Amino acid sequence: MSKLVKSLEEAIKLCGLKDGMTISFHHHLRNGDFVLNMVLKEIAALGLKNMTINASAIFDIHEPLIDLIKQKVVTGIETDYMGRTVGEAISGGILEKPVIFRTHGGRPGAIDTGRTPIDVAFVAASQADDMGNCTGKFGKSACGSLGYAMSEAAHAKKVVVITDELVPYPLNGFSIPEVNVDCVVQVDAIGNPAGIVSGTTKITRDPVGLKMADLAVQAIIASGLLKDGFSFQTGAGGASLAAAVFLKDIMVQKQIKGSFVMGGITGYLVDMLEAGCFRNIMDVQCFDLKAVDSLAHDPRHLEVSATHYASPFTKSSIVDSLDVVILGATQVDTNFNVNVHTNSQGIIMGGSGGHSDAAAGAKMSMIIAPLSRARMSLVVDRVQTISTPGKTIDVVLTQRGIAVNPRREDLCEKFKTAGLPIVTIEELKARAEAINGIAQPLKTGTKTVAEVEYRTGEIIDTIKNIL
Amino acid sequence: MRRTMLFLPGNTPNIIINADVLGADSVILDLEDAVSPDQKDAARILVRNALKYMNFGSCEIIVRINPLSSGMWKEDLDEIIPLRPSVIMPTKVSASYDVEHIAAYITEVEKKAAIPEGSTQIMPLIETARGVENAFHIAEADKRVCAVFIGCEDLTADLRCVRTKTGTEVFYARSRVVCAARAAGIEAYDTPFTDINDKEGLRKDAEFAKGLGYTGKACISPRQVDIVNEVFSPSDADIEYARLVFKVIAEAKAQGRGAVSLKGKMIDKPIVDRAAFVLEMAKALGKGGADHE
Amino acid sequence: MVIKQKAMAGTMESSDCLVYVEPAADLQVEVSSVVMVQFGAAIKKATLDTLAELGIKQGFIKIQDRGALDCVVKARVETAVRRSEKEVQNA
Numbered sequence: 001m002s003k004l005v006k007s008l009e010e011a012i013k014l015c016g017l018k019d020g021m022t023i024s025f026h027h028h029l030r031n032g033d034f035v036l037n038m039v040l041k042e043i044a045a046l047g048l049k050n051m052t053i054n055a056s057a058i059f060d061i062h063e064p065l066i067d068l069i070k071q072k073v074v075t076g077i078e079t080d081y082m083g084r085t086v087g088e089a090i091s092g093g094i095l096e097k098p099v100i101f102r103t104h105g106g107r108p109g110a111i112d113t114g115r116t117p118i119d120v121a122f123v124a125a126s127q128a129d130d131m132g133n134c135t136g137k138f139g140k141s142a143c144g145s146l147g148y149a150m151s152e153a154a155h156a157k158k159v160v161v162i163t164d165e166l167v168p169y170p171l172n173g174f175s176i177p178e179v180n181v182d183c184v185v186q187v188d189a190i191g192n193p194a195g196i197v198s199g200t201t202k203i204t205r206d207p208v209g210l211k212m213a214d215l216a217v218q219a220i221i222a223s224g225l226l227k228d229g230f231s232f233q234t235g236a237g238g239a240s241l242a243a244a245v246f247l248k249d250i251m252v253q254k255q256i257k258g259s260f261v262m263g264g265i266t267g268y269l270v271d272m273l274e275a276g277c278f279r280n281i282m283d284v285q286c287f288d289l290k291a292v293d294s295l296a297h298d299p300r301h302l303e304v305s306a307t308h309y310a311s312p313f314t315k316s317s318i319v320d321s322l323d324v325v326i327l328g329a330t331q332v333d334t335n336f337n338v339n340v341h342t343n344s345q346g347i348i349m350g351g352s353g354g355h356s357d358a359a360a361g362a363k364m365s366m367i368i369a370p371l372s373r374a375r376m377s378l379v380v381d382r383v384q385t386i387s388t389p390g391k392t393i394d395v396v397l398t399q400r401g402i403a404v405n406p407r408r409e410d411l412c413e414k415f416k417t418a419g420l421p422i423v424t425i426e427e428l429k430a431r432a433e434a435i436n437g438i439a440q441p442l443k444t445g446t447k448t449v450a451e452v453e454y455r456t457g458e459i460i461d462t463i464k465n466i467l
Numbered sequence: 468m469r470r471t472m473l474f475l476p477g478n479t480p481n482i483i484i485n486a487d488v489l490g491a492d493s494v495i496l497d498l499e500d501a502v503s504p505d506q507k508d509a510a511r512i513l514v515r516n517a518l519k520y521m522n523f524g525s526c527e528i529i530v531r532i533n534p535l536s537s538g539m540w541k542e543d544l545d546e547i548i549p550l551r552p553s554v555i556m557p558t559k560v561s562a563s564y565d566v567e568h569i570a571a572y573i574t575e576v577e578k579k580a581a582i583p584e585g586s587t588q589i590m591p592l593i594e595t596a597r598g599v600e601n602a603f604h605i606a607e608a609d610k611r612v613c614a615v616f617i618g619c620e621d622l623t624a625d626l627r628c629v630r631t632k633t634g635t636e637v638f639y640a641r642s643r644v645v646c647a648a649r650a651a652g653i654e655a656y657d658t659p660f661t662d663i664n665d666k667e668g669l670r671k672d673a674e675f676a677k678g679l680g681y682t683g684k685a686c687i688s689p690r691q692v693d694i695v696n697e698v699f700s701p702s703d704a705d706i707e708y709a710r711l712v713f714k715v716i717a718e719a720k721a722q723g724r725g726a727v728s729l730k731g732k733m734i735d736k737p738i739v740d741r742a743a744f745v746l747e748m749a750k751a752l753g754k755g756g757a758d759h760e
Numbered sequence: 761m762v763i764k765q766k767a768m769a770g771t772m773e774s775s776d777c778l779v780y781v782e783p784a785a786d787l788q789v790e791v792s793s794v795v796m797v798q799f800g801a802a803i804k805k806a807t808l809d810t811l812a813e814l815g816i817k818q819g820f821i822k823i824q825d826r827g828a829l830d831c832v833v834k835a836r837v838e839t840a841v842r843r844s845e846k847e848v849q850n851a
Contacts (some may be wrong), residue, residue, distance in 0.1 A: 207689030208485050214693075344795060372484075374774050374827025375795055399488045419753065434522070435484070437830060439798035480832045481775035508842065509769050513835040520831035 002130040005183045008042045008162070012120075014183055015158035017043070020050045021119035024111075024156060026149035027057035027081070028124070028136055028285055032195020035124040035162055037064050038187065044073045052076030054118060056107060056148040056306070057351070060085040061195065069094050078116060080104050080351050087348030090449050093465040099348075099450040101341065101463075104284070105310025105317065105357035106455035108151035113313050115457065121156035123149045123176065124190045128163035132181025133174035137296045137303070139165040141190050144265070144286025144295050146175045150305035158182045164190045175303055193289065203245055203268065204238030208399045212368050213242035215420070216326060216397055217250060222418035223364050223411060225323045226250070230258040232278075233319075233358050234326040236266060236287050239368050243326055244268045251277040262309070262318055263325075263354065265291040265301075273300060282318050284309040284354075310357035312455050319354075319361025327355055329367045329396075331383045334425050336390030336405050338367060339383035341452065344376040346444045346466045352387050356455050359392040364411065371398040377432035377439065379403075379425060384442065385452060386461040396425060403428050443467060468492050468751050470683040470699035471692050472529060472616075472656060476501035478510035483517050486526060489689040490696065493527040498543055499534070499558055507539055511546045518550035529590065531556040535565055544572055548587055549580035554613065559621070560591035561598040563608035570609040585611065590656070594618035596625045599640045602647035614654035616685065617644040620661065632660075632668050634675070645680045654682040663688045673698040701745045706754060709742035763819035767844035770828075770836035777803075777825040777833055779840040784820040787811070793825035806830040810837040819844075 005011050017023070023043075025036045036055060041064070043051060051074050058065070060083045068074045069089070078100040082090065090099055102110060110116040125146065126139035136143040141164055153159055153176045161176075161184045204210060216239075220226050232247070234240045245268055251258065252275050261269050262282040267290030273281050274294075281301040286292045294301045310319045330350070331339040338359075340350045359365040369378050378398060394411060396403045401423035404412040415422050423431075445465035452461040473491035475482050477498045486494045496517065502510040514530060530552045533539040540557065547555070557569050570589060577584050589611045593602055599622065606615050619637040623630040630636065641657065648655035657676035660669045673684050673695050684695050701709070712734060719727040727734040766782040777793075789811075791803050803825055810833075811821065821840075823833065 207489055210690065211488065211490065344798065375799055375829060376827065399485065435829065437799065437802055439795070440801060442797050479773070479776075480828060481773060484775060484829065509836070509839045512839050512842075513832065516831040516835040520829075 003132050003181060003183045004130040004166070005185055008039060008185050008187070009046065011160045011183045011185045012039075012042055012046065015120045015160060017048060017120055019048055022052040022054055022076075022117065024054040024118045024121045024152040025056070026123065026146065026152075027055060027059065028143040028146055028148060029141070029191035030057075030143075030196050031059040031061050031083075032192035033059065033061055033124070034189055034191045035122060036062055039122050039162075040064065040068055040073065044068060044071070049073055050075045052078065054078040054107075054116060054152075056104070057081035057353070058086050059083045062086055066094065078102065078107075080107050081353050082348050082351055084347065084349040087350075091347045091463070091466045093445070093447050093449055095449065098448045098462070101351050101450055101452045103310070103352040103356045103455045104148070104306055104354035105312060105319065106453060106457065108148075108306040109311035109313040109455070110457065111151040111155050112307055112311065114155070118152045118156035120158045120160060121149075121152035123153055123159060123161050125161055125163045125176070126190065127165045127167055127171060128161045128184055129167055129169040129171040129178075130184055131169055132159070132161045132178035132184050133169075133171040133176070134161045134163060135171060135173060135175040137173060137175065137292070141165070141193055142292050142296065143191070143193075143196050144292040145283040145303045147284035147304055147306045147309060150176060151307055154180055156180070160185060162187060162190060164188060196286070196289065196292070202238065203241040206238070208370055209239035210242055212239050212370070212397060212399050213246055215402065216243040216366060216368050217246045218418065219366060219395060219397060219402065219415060219420060220247065220324055220364075221250070222414050222420060223324070224414060225364060226256060228257045230256060231321060231323045232258065232261045233263040233322055233324070233362070234269075235328050236264055237328040237368075240326045240328060241266060241268050243368065244272065248272045248275055248277055262322065263358070265295075267291060270294040270301070273298070282309070310354055310361070310455070312357075312360070317361070319357050322358060322362040324364045324366065325358040325362040326366050326368055327359060329369050329378065331380050332367060332369070332378055332393070332396050332425070333380050333383045333390070334429060336393040336396065336425065337383050337386045338388040338390075338393055339385045340387040341385040341450075342463060344442070346384055346442050346464070348450065348463060352452075356388040356392070359388050360455065364394050365392060366395040366397055367393060368397045371400045371428065371432050372436055375436045377429065377436055379429040379432055381429070385463055387452060389454070389460060396428065398428060400431050401428055468748055469527065469654065469656070471686050471695045472683065473686045473689060473692055474501065474531075474659070477514045477530075478502045478506050480513065483513070484521070487523040490692040491526065491686065491689075492683070492696070493529055494523070495529045495531050495556060495685070497531045499531050507533065511543055515546045515550055518547065518552055527553045529554040529556050531558065531592070534558045535568065540569070541572060544576050548573060548576040549582065551582060551586060554588045554590050556590045556592055556616065558592045558618075559595055559598070560593055560605055561595045562601050563604040566591055566605055566608035566612060570611050573611070587611065588613040590614045590616050592616050592618050593644055594621040594625070596622070599643055602644050603650055606647045606651035606653055612651070612653060614656055614682070615644055615648050616656040617641060617658050619658035632662070632665075632672070634672070641676070641679055649680065655680065657681040657684040659685040659687045660691065661687065663690060666694060670694050670698060700752060701748050705745050706749045709745040709749070712738060712742040713746075761814045761816055761841060761845055763816060763841060763844040765844055767840050769839035769843060772824065772826055775827050775829070775832065777823055777828040777836055779836040780822045781840045781844050782820050784818055787816070787818055788820050790820075790822045791825065792823070793827070795825070795827055799825075802830060803833050806833045807837050810834045811841070814838065814841050816841060
């Protein structure tokens with residue numbers, strides 16, 4: 001028996017795809033992905049319309065979506081992150097139905113519980129056998145962990161595996177088993193490996209960023225959490241990565257043996273594993289090729305599903321065991337709510353990703369960001385979009401002071417004792433205003449272009465169109 | 468406290484707006500080598516506005532002006548002095564006359580701007596052979612001179628030798644400059660270490676300068692600031708010793724003794740002065756000083 | 761002061777602005793900014809204030825802003841205007 005079919009067109013027909021159905025994609029090929037565009041092109045050619053796309057993330061390479069939306073081939077989008085190119089078009093109001101933004105933990109949770117049923121899941125894999133066992137760990141288009149593909153691979157009504165490297169049955173080291181796969185298609189290329197490297201995976205050289213990274217490590221030490229068994233997650237921003245590098249130096253120096261590091265994995269976290277700072281990496285996605293290589297070869301580097309990583313609809317997930325997470329933000333308000341969806345002009349250029357999940361689970365969640373970016377203050381009265389609620393954010397660290405959530409008196413005391421520059425969040429806002437001047441408020445339109453769904457399923461904010 | 472002086476280019480707004488949080492005790496806004504010849508006017512006006520409108524907190528602002536040979540130094544002073552920078556840093560100062568010349572012009576500008584005469588201090592950058600030989604005269608040339616600063620990169624060009632990390636070629640010059648400064652009763656600052664990636668080398672160089680008696684050292688990158696601050700800060704041991712000095716003095720006084728000794732050394736005025744300075748620094752660093760006379 | 765010829769000052773780097781001036785019959789200020797909504801008015805005011813301080817009553821001034829503080833806008837406007845005054849055009 002073989003599930004191999006000759007073309008994407010055949011696979012689509014075999015799956016009985018019809019108008020109005022929901023199809024899914026993972027984003028492990030990041031800005032080097034060819035598959036989403038390839039599949040949608042076929043779907044459009046077949047005359048199908050009103051499709052809903054449930055993609056774990058949408059990048060600038062997915063620009064063709066804009067025309068497909070205008071042509072009503074695509075009329076619904078559900079995603080955890082949207083890059084600026086498509087984001088700006090959505091902010092302009094091209095989609096009738098609001099985009100549903102979920103989180104990296106909420107999306108698999110919604111798929112697992114059947115709240116967002118997937119009709120056909122398209123799973124790109126750098127290697128697969130003809131029965132559908134597949135992986136992203138090996139092959140010329142290797143992208144590493146397939147964490148975000150696993151829920152739909154298990155629960156979608158139909159599953160199509162798309163690969164550019166077919167191997168003899170059985171695939172050694174498969175990440176997704178054949179059991180729910182309907183057909184397998186081979187294409188020339190599923191993506192461009194160079195595009196897999198995320199936008200920001202290099203540590204910052206900016207002195208302000210380095211200063212904040214240094215302060216962040218001091219804060220982690222002051223919290224008392226840095227000891228044997230320590231667990232850690234960091235975002236991919238330049239300052240966050242610098243913090244990882246500095247943390248590694250301290251852990252090596254003090255011989256601290258951590259338990260695990262998690263998240264989106266970069267080469268810097270691989271360095272920490274190899275330096276003996278942690279026993280394991282729990283990998284839900286790879287941000288660069290060093291991480292991809294480590295996953296393929298190092299038994300301590302574990303591939304985990306997004307459900308395992310962060311779904312709140314589990315008996316437990318990895319974020320529940322997390323000590324410290326370092327995150328970014330475009331804005332923070334005086335209630336510690338964080339915005340990672342929209343920029344200063346109200347344009348969609350991001351999304352929670354795993355932000356809300358890690359913040360909810362971690363013992364200490366810390367935002368690192370410069371107090372101003374091009375005259376725009378980080379701290380505002382009310383964020384443009386609530387991506388992560390303030391009750392889950394403990395610390396906001398800038399180069400001009402550190403604010404601790406009033407709910408965390410304990411942390412505040414520890415930081416003060418350690419001599420860290422603690423100020424109130426209102427003081428941070430005042431400092432920014434003293435430097436930048438007072439910003440005139442942004443006016444947005446009245447059309448809801450997106451809904452922000454918190455990890456547990458409730459809508460915590462809406463995004464309006466830009467004027 | 469001036470353990471570190473960080474050079475920042477005078478024409479780059481996104482660096483200047485963060486000047487005060489880079490950790491340096493002083494920042495040198497540079498109108499000279501860090502600014503291209505066709506942007507000297509832009510830099511001058513930008514630095515003037517920065518002085519006028521921005522708040523640098525407790526960070527001291529020094530402005531490095533263009534050399535006497537350039538003809539631009541007067542325009543630099545015309546724009547900057549009225550905004551009351553703490554210190555002006557003229558370059559390639561080779562003789563006391565250079566200082567007198569600049570000081571006289573500063574006085575003129577201060578008068579015109581109706582600011583108290585003598586408000587602006589001068590920190591000559593000594594980076595020529597003549598400057599080194601004339602270091603004491605330069606240091607003494609005017610009341611405004613608060614310190615001298617040695618620049619070894621240009622100096623080695625003048626000496627016609629190669630600049631090295633070990634610095635044997637500039638050993639005499641460095642010693643002479645610090646000696647001249649102390650003879651004139653002012654501070655001395657050491658040349659920057661130009662290999663930004665060599666942290667160990669930076670630390671060694673800073674420690675060497677401290678060993679020679681320098682008050683602090685210039686930095687050319689924010690990444691150097693923490694190490695140089697550390698080297699020029701009093702250690703816990705230094706602070707402890709300083710406290711002890713005053714303790715034994717107080718004890719001796721109480722017992723009516725004149726001569727005081729500690730750890731086999733006579734405590735004379737230089738030691739007391741140094742101990743007082745250490746405790747002042749300790750206080751500024753939040754390590755707690757001690758009440759002393 | 762009078763704007764005698766075209767001149768430019770500043771850069772398009774973050775927190776800076778590029779200012780372009782040229783002679784014109786009346787006074788016209790055009791601002792574009794990465795933070796137009798929030799600070800467009802402030803940038804225009806800083807520009808007009810500086811022009812008034814310099815006694816400029818005629819000219820076309822265009823600001824391309826990348827989040828510069830008012831004092832930086834003022835510095836760049838002043839620099840461009842002073843450059844436009846000189847007989848020999850600056851690079």
